[in-house]
Amino acid sequence: MPLxxxxxxxxxxxxxxxxxVILIATFFIMPVILTLLISFTGMDYKLQWxxxxxxxYYRMLRDRWAQxxxxxxxxxxxxxxxxxxxxxxxxxxxxxxxxxxxxGAAFRxxxxxxxxxxxxxxxxxxxxxxxxxxxxxFNWVLHTLGFSEVSFQKFNLKPIHPFIPLPWVWLWVIxxxxxxxxxxxMIIFTAAIKAIPMDYINAAKVDGxxxxxxxRYVILPMIKWPILFVTAxxxxxxxxxxxxxxxxxxxxPGYMTEVxxxxxxxxxxxxxxxxxxxxxxxxxxxxxxVIGLIASVAYYKVxxxxxxxxxxxxxxx
Amino acid sequence: MARVTEYxxxxxxxxxxxxxxxxxxxxxxxxxxxxxxxxxYGLVPDQITISNWNFxxxxxxxxxxxxQVEAGRYPNIxxxxxxxxxxxxxxxxxxxxxxxxxxYAISRYNxxxxxxxxxxxxxxxxxxxxxLLIAVFYVLNILGLFDTLIGVILVKVxxxxxxxxxxxxxxxxxxxxxMEMSALVDGCTRLQTWWxxxxxxxxxxxxxxxxxAFLSGWAEYIFILTFIVSQQNWTLSMLVASMIGExxxxxxxxxxxxxxxxxxxxxxxxxFFQKYLLRMTIASKGPI
Numbered sequence: 001m002p003l004x005x006x007x008x009x010x011x012x013x014x015x016x017x018x019x020x021v022i023l024i025a026t027f028f029i030m031p032v033i034l035t036l037l038i039s040f041t042g043m044d045y046k047l048q049w050x051x052x053x054x055x056x057y058y059r060m061l062r063d064r065w066a067q068x069x070x071x072x073x074x075x076x077x078x079x080x081x082x083x084x085x086x087x088x089x090x091x092x093x094x095x096x097x098x099x100x101x102x103x104g105a106a107f108r109x110x111x112x113x114x115x116x117x118x119x120x121x122x123x124x125x126x127x128x129x130x131x132x133x134x135x136x137x138f139n140w141v142l143h144t145l146g147f148s149e150v151s152f153q154k155f156n157l158k159p160i161h162p163f164i165p166l167p168w169v170w171l172w173v174i175x176x177x178x179x180x181x182x183x184x185x186m187i188i189f190t191a192a193i194k195a196i197p198m199d200y201i202n203a204a205k206v207d208g209x210x211x212x213x214x215x216r217y218v219i220l221p222m223i224k225w226p227i228l229f230v231t232a233x234x235x236x237x238x239x240x241x242x243x244x245x246x247x248x249x250x251x252x253p254g255y256m257t258e259v260x261x262x263x264x265x266x267x268x269x270x271x272x273x274x275x276x277x278x279x280x281x282x283x284x285x286x287x288x289x290v291i292g293l294i295a296s297v298a299y300y301k302v303x304x305x306x307x308x309x310x311x312x313x314x315x316x317x
Numbered sequence: 318m319a320r321v322t323e324y325x326x327x328x329x330x331x332x333x334x335x336x337x338x339x340x341x342x343x344x345x346x347x348x349x350x351x352x353x354x355x356x357x358y359g360l361v362p363d364q365i366t367i368s369n370w371n372f373x374x375x376x377x378x379x380x381x382x383x384x385q386v387e388a389g390r391y392p393n394i395x396x397x398x399x400x401x402x403x404x405x406x407x408x409x410x411x412x413x414x415x416x417x418x419x420x421y422a423i424s425r426y427n428x429x430x431x432x433x434x435x436x437x438x439x440x441x442x443x444x445x446x447x448x449l450l451i452a453v454f455y456v457l458n459i460l461g462l463f464d465t466l467i468g469v470i471l472v473k474v475x476x477x478x479x480x481x482x483x484x485x486x487x488x489x490x491x492x493x494x495x496m497e498m499s500a501l502v503d504g505c506t507r508l509q510t511w512w513x514x515x516x517x518x519x520x521x522x523x524x525x526x527x528x529x530a531f532l533s534g535w536a537e538y539i540f541i542l543t544f545i546v547s548q549q550n551w552t553l554s555m556l557v558a559s560m561i562g563e564x565x566x567x568x569x570x571x572x573x574x575x576x577x578x579x580x581x582x583x584x585x586x587x588x589f590f591q592k593y594l595l596r597m598t599i600a601s602k603g604p605i
Contacts, residue, residue: 012507013422017434020419020478027475028441031452038451047455088337095330107334109591110341116583118536120557121576125344127561128351128569137347140359179341240445243539247558261447268451269543278451285448296443
């Protein structure tokens with residue numbers, strides 16, 4: 001390479017990467033460090049750094065709500081993940097790839113709608129759907145179908161079934177989030193199923209396998225890795241999701257549907273008394289970060305993200 | 318008889334799909350119907366009217382129960398819409414330009430710190446915005462950007478850049494080096510090559526990133542809620558959220574109309590640019 005070329009390389013490099021680097025450093029890396037630091041302070045709305053060491057973390061251990069909220073979070077993540085982000089996603093992708101292609105795509109498109117709808121509008125729709133008869137959609141449908149004695153309410157604390165001790169309000173929270181969550185896995189699984197060579201499926205059919213057997217013994221094993229990936233990735237996403245719950249129940253009634261991320265938000269920014277506890281809020285957030293980092297390292301090992309980072313394939317010097 | 322069993326078997330997937338998908342479709346139909354009716358019972362409009370859309374003529378929404386008092390009005394709908402549009406468009410533009418620039422360098426240069434940069438962006442992806450809200454609040458305060466749309470825009474772009482860079486890098490990696498080489502040999506500078514030779518080849522990727530960033534900016538709620546105080550800086554998400562806040566007293570038809578108005582760009586993208594949306598959903602950092 002001519003020398004002159006090498007000399008102009010550096011300034012251009014700066015033009016290319018500096019906008020991104022400056023923004024990421026200011027509004028991403030710095031906040032990461034600050035969050036950690038703030039979690040060791042009793043910072044409030046005055047934004048003063050009064051260091052209290054591990055005070056916030058001790059407080060968390062004694063916080064009688066924290067235990068309940070941690071249980072809520074674990075339940076919420078597992079239930080939504082199993083029923084929707086993986087479960088429903090599998091059902092939709094397997095079914096839509098087994099029917100007429102265009103029709104299947106239309107069904108998948110419908111499931112994409114909740115994800116691209118602004119969260120506020122999405123919650124308006126849900127509130128409305130759950131409104132009492134005769135206005136609410138669900139109760140109206142129930143009545144029209146003749147189930148006049150049943151009625152849905154958003155904040156129903158009764159168990160959904162005598163044998164299932166899950167309050168109705170939790171069912172709605174899971175549905176609200178799950179209807180958005182299913183589309184991620186749906187897209188990945190659909191791509192993976194479409195990539196399975198038809199020969200395998202035909203071979204199974206020739207050998208006399210039923211549709212269910214083909215799904216169980218051919219399709220599912222072949223999309224094992226996508227399933228694992230979606231499970232891993234979506235666990236993290238669910239763990240830190242709170243926007244829909246904030247708008248839908250605001251963690252209520254009481255702390256019944258409060259999740260960890262929402263608790264951190266409430267401690268820092270809620271409008272009611274005791275708010276602007278930035279120090280404690282940050283400490284709560286750090287817990288999420290630690291869980292997230294441990295999980296990320298594990299995924300990094302499992303999915304060999306390192307492969308993504310191979311040297312740039314064109315050496316320019 | 319065997320024929321009938323076949324038909325029944327073939328229709329099972331359809332039946333299941335219809336059963337699980339109907340609620341979603343009905344909910345959106347309900348919103349649409351409600352925006353054009355005085356009262357709606359389930360899906361049945363009571364009286365078809367366009368009065369719910371009056372706010373488009375008058376420019377403001379009167380909170381229910383406040384008569385015609387000016388204090389009872391939400392901020393001007395056109396200002397709010399303009400803010401939302403400005404936020405979404407700026408976020409999308411900055412994100413696309415910055416991420417395609419940075420990704421180009423990463424895909425084509427081998428510089429010191431390249432791996433550090435890639436690893437950092439990857440690790441940053443596991444820091445969801447909730448964990449950073451408090452610290453970002455602090456930074457915005459120090460920079461004097463609290464309660465400004467610029468602040469929200471910069472934060473949003475910064476938080477979405479790492480992922481954008483990774484996606485754009487993937488697109489660049491798929492372009493053969495020979496194309497650029499010939500441009501460089503012909504005397505183009507690096508910047509010219511990027512703009513004239515490479516960018517036209519990643520149009521699809523850019524369109525996807527742009528649409529997705531636009532919709533994400535259009536829907537942004539948490540940052541507005543947390544970092545914006547003044548009503549003149551509100552976006553539509555804030556407007557709709559505060560209308561839900563007064564759920565008991567709200568004019569439902571009007572709420573449906575405003576919500577549907579807010580959804581229009583989403584509907585347009587959904588109907589006409591679905592392939593881009595599908596491609597990008599996988600990359601969504603979204604809540605769930």
